[in-house]
Amino acid sequence: MLCELVRYIDDPRGLGLAHIPCARACELGFYKSAPGDQLCAKCPLHSHSESRGAQVCRCDSSYYRAAQDPPSAACTRPPSTPVNLISSVNGTSVTLEWGPPLDKGGRADIMYNVVCRHCPWDLGQCETCSNGIRFVPQQMSLVQGGLTVTNLMAHTNYSFWVEAVNGVSDLSLEPRRFAVANITTNQAAPSQVMMIRQESTGQNSVTLLWQEPDQPNGIILEYEIKYYEKDKEMQSYSTLKSKGTSATVSGLKPATRYIFQVRARTSAGCGRFSQIVEVETGKPVALRYDTMTIVWICLTLITGLVTLLVVLICKKRHCGYSKAFQDSDEEKMHYQNGQVKFPESKFYVDPHTYEDPCQAVHEFTREIEASRIKIEKIIGSGESGEVCYGRLKLPGKREIPVAIKALKAGYTEKQRRDFLSEASIMAQFDHPNVIHLEGVVTRSKLVMIVTEYMENGSLDSFLRKHDGQFNIIQLVGILRGIGAGMRYLADLGYVHRDLAARNILVNSNLVCKVSDFGLSRILEDDPDAAYTTTGGKIPIRWTAPEAITYRKFSSASDVWSYGIVMWEVLAYGERPYWNMTNRDVINSVEEGYRLPAPMGCPTALHQLMLDCWQKDRSERPRFSQIVSILDKLIRNPENLKCTATVNRFTQTPFDRGIFDFTRCGTVEDWLESIRLGRYRENFAMAGYSSLGMVMRMGIEDVRSLGIAPMGHQKKILSSIQLMRSQLLNTNGRRRDL
Template sequence: MNPQCSSLTAACPSGHFKVGSGSGGCTSCPDKSNTRIPGSAYCPCLLGYDRADSDPPHAACTRPPSAPRHPVWQLNDTMVTLEWREPLDRGGRGDLSYRLLCSDCGAAGAAGAARALVGSCSPCDDSILYRPSQSGLTQPRIIIWGLRPQTNYIFTIQSLNAVSAVSQSEPASININITTSRDVPPPISGVKRAAASENSLSMKWNPPVLQNQHQVLEYQLRYRRLDDREGLWEYLPSKSSSVVLTGLQRATQYQVQVRAQSQAGYGSFSALSSFSTLPDGAAHSQLVITAVLVSMAMLLLVAAVTAGFICYRKRRRRSARTDKAGHYQMGQTMKVYIDPFTYEDPNEAVREFAKEIDASFVKIEEVIGAGEFGEVCRGRLRIPGRKENYVAIKTLKGGYTEKQRRDFLSEASIMGQFQHPNIIHLEGVITTSCPVMILTEFMENGALDSFLRMNDGQFTTIQLVGMLRGIAAGMKYLSDMSFVHRDLAARNILVNSNLVCKVSDFGLSRFLTENSSDPTYTSSLGGKIPIRWTAPEAIAYRKFTSASDVWSYGIVMWEVMSYGERPYWDMSNQDVINAIEQDYRLPPPPDCPASLHALMLDCWQKERANRPRFCDIVGGLDRLIRNPASLKMTHPELLR
């Protein structure tokens, strides 16, 4: 018989309950609870399950979550970043959180390790800081600051939910043993030239002697011309204690340094050494003498040829050509970007670099966003004799000042100088009627950061690397033109229907507010800076260069591989600045290939001269794409 249809005077049977007396029927006990006697007003929880204090009596019983899984850590001297995966079992609840316990086991060495083994460590003191907090963590990530160097620590990550407080059992947890400031490899010695040709150097060196059974994971050699000490270093990795440098200049001296990497990180670079390609020494001296004799005999001819060559180069610089596809031709002199604000009349720059379009050719269909100066719309452009196509339209709202109009159109003056498949293409401007408009190609998938968040986990690693390669190619083009972007970020990369990424947002004036979705920092020299994407020297001294764009590109790489995660998560701008000053760098996103994270770290070198150039980045990504197996190795999940 159905207990809800029983006599009003009958007691509820076992396995059912009724809250209070009255005419209401009996209710089956909720999940993980039961009654053993008739007439119960509630159902007690089964062994191992509980109700939280905030749960009503008729709620299902739940249990604490299982332990966190697969902890991964990254150590930067005395700062540690911990990440982990959520428990397999949430206990039947959605209110999962984490708490971190820290134990200090004393100085590194056998004594500290022994204390860790027998559990005689003491709780960490208040000098250690936790970001975002030590307890109540809702994300599986934490940064720990202020640890003592050369010290053993045990970090315990606990999983919690609302019934953990009333449970009789200890929260499920996982432990990680970490020793701060572990010994990195010593400097490399014995760097020498094993062989040489006119355009190559074969280098070798002595492998370092490592302590504590560490192994060398990789060597990194860097080199540059001796007469170009302000130039950027070229970097080469090597698994062995030798490497061949190719593509060098004849009879030229190069500075060379080598360092080793172990699980503890990179050691210091070796002392500077100089080596020359052939011919060198006596052979080089003989060639110099011969060259002097020949040059004296041909002095007038050389002078004439040189003068003609200089004139020819000047003409080519003024008239650098592009092919029909918009690519600059190999062997051509790359044209240099011209700042529109150097024109006495900025309108002249607009007329020179942007095509005026008749307003009757444009049909606005819908508003798709808001820009700095007005609305952003989608529309159709139909120029007689050409196929109709979609365009994005930036409009200048009414009531503008002449300065606002000039700043608005400056972006068109900049964009109109670029022709590259990974740079947003300018269709033209409308300046002779209201509203004033800038028309660009329409990118169906919008901004890269939001596109990745909407498609989390949907792309292969090769697809993501292909996107990064496109962005790097666009930035190489801009760098070659001596243009510094200053605001490279995933939000300023647009994606079309074929997943082609194009660099955009070339406006020079950005009136950002503190409550903007793009948090900024007001520098002491004035102006707003997007801290999370900006190189340290640009934050401190407003020193924007292609090298600072490379730093920003490293952050874009991290954004792409994390599917649009916010860089540095919920850390404040000042915390980000402090962390970078203390050599903290973002850890690899989940499943990020080690080779890509290594490239990110290269982009985040503190010394801008040590960062790779965009041509190096494009070449490196091309090598990874040609060798997909190199993208399968991710950072090991280090369990201690």
């Protein structure tokens, strides 16, 4: 309502005094942006007026109004944290995806920023990522909830912090709120060699220099130089290997233009070839000889002819002939074409480093026509399809038995690539203790991998079937064969990651061969696997602690798995850690628990197992050392006569009660707890009426019970050993109390 106050003012037009009305001041909770007769407006949401007659409403605590917002706009606040942050690691790249914040702060101008931190393995302070990392599409002011980060370092911990911001985020004094994703990058090939220059050029040679890749992603094992005559790459090209960052390419044609490219190789595979470098060799120089030089050349030729005639005459008469003067095959190999050539070390190449995995299949494997294979029966089934027995007949060769893995129908292109990648790996191996690949079938509707046939199947089931039927030398021979195969793979730079008795195959001559090179796939149906941070699964009972915690696989983690295989062999296929859960296994191993010696296991072999299970991976033996130790034991079998005893410090921690036999009051209760209640009468008839008497039993006492299955005897003896250990732990704890 307007008040009737009279205000006198001068009228410039001389009309005298004017009688005008004036407006009432706005009440609390209302405002008027400018003086006048307009109505007062109610303060916008999350704002208030501090006095009557306010021209603007101030924002409530923790709420803000951006500079471009009009006074009539509601006050807003920064958004909450983005939700459902998901990371997906692919080599040295990671894809981050997230959902919008649940509380947008009342604004629609939501954008996202990503902060990258590099965290060292020694748990030191995380540092801001280097400038070489690439964010696609961008790092700051993202509109969509996702991006890809590339050019990360291999085997490195990173922490990515994602925040949501809006128009008032910079006005807030509260700490920023982030969603955090911690990841570890995987193995990757080195980056591209960038800088190449020619140092010198001759008529028949070119010397090149280059720099190490910006991101080697590991130790550079060697460089590969690819060269060919210009415009003739499709016809032929040559390669040369170099350990350093320089090489001299010889045997070239004079006055010819050549193209050179260089790439680096680590244990993860080869990087991309560099940009081409074009070099022209020198022109030939006409030789000019004086008269004296020509005379000497003629004399030399005549002398050579006379010598040759003498040698031929002596050879015909068998005079002075010695095999020592013949060139050996090795010498011929090393001095071909007038150039010295040294045997090259062979290294495993990861097929996943190829831009097109099919290229690796064609490069390493042999294609077999489907008509050459006769499938006779199905002998098993795997994750990717069925396993069959059949026969292979190649031209000019006899028919041989083979095992055939057939990819299941309805496969995707990715499943096909993953399936064939195992063949690309297997084809690079040639060792009597590693499964041999015959070839692949890719040009028919049924995609197949063809390997040698192993009559006795997997080692774990073979041992369970023949429980107690081998002497200790035979068991050590089995372990020696597996160790030799793993030594070969380790020397090639290959890490198996799934070494277990189930992945060792046995042929009719009891030769054991390492198989199953496909752990890169997710083990969906493996009950012995547990999820990792990257979404895959790994076999917990066979895997080293650093591989479980940090996914840090190496030859040393394979050595840990080999120790578990040793235990499986000596225990005739017993399940490692028995009925403990995966979580209990992880916790027990972390606290220092190690598997006790199986029944009848020699001390030397159990000590080798314990060496393989050293927590510090640098303290574990190498496969070459393991094979050497086993060879010595085979040559000196007297060292295998001493049987290992149970060590209380290798037993399961008592206070978790995983094998808490102290709760058993009678022999019957104890037998029921280990699921062998059927032998109650055997113990009763032998006079074992109390657990105290049972704990005094030895190997011969257990054997005298008349229990036929050797596995049940071992289970009873292991249980007795665990009861003794628990009693020691309990007594020790009571003394401490």
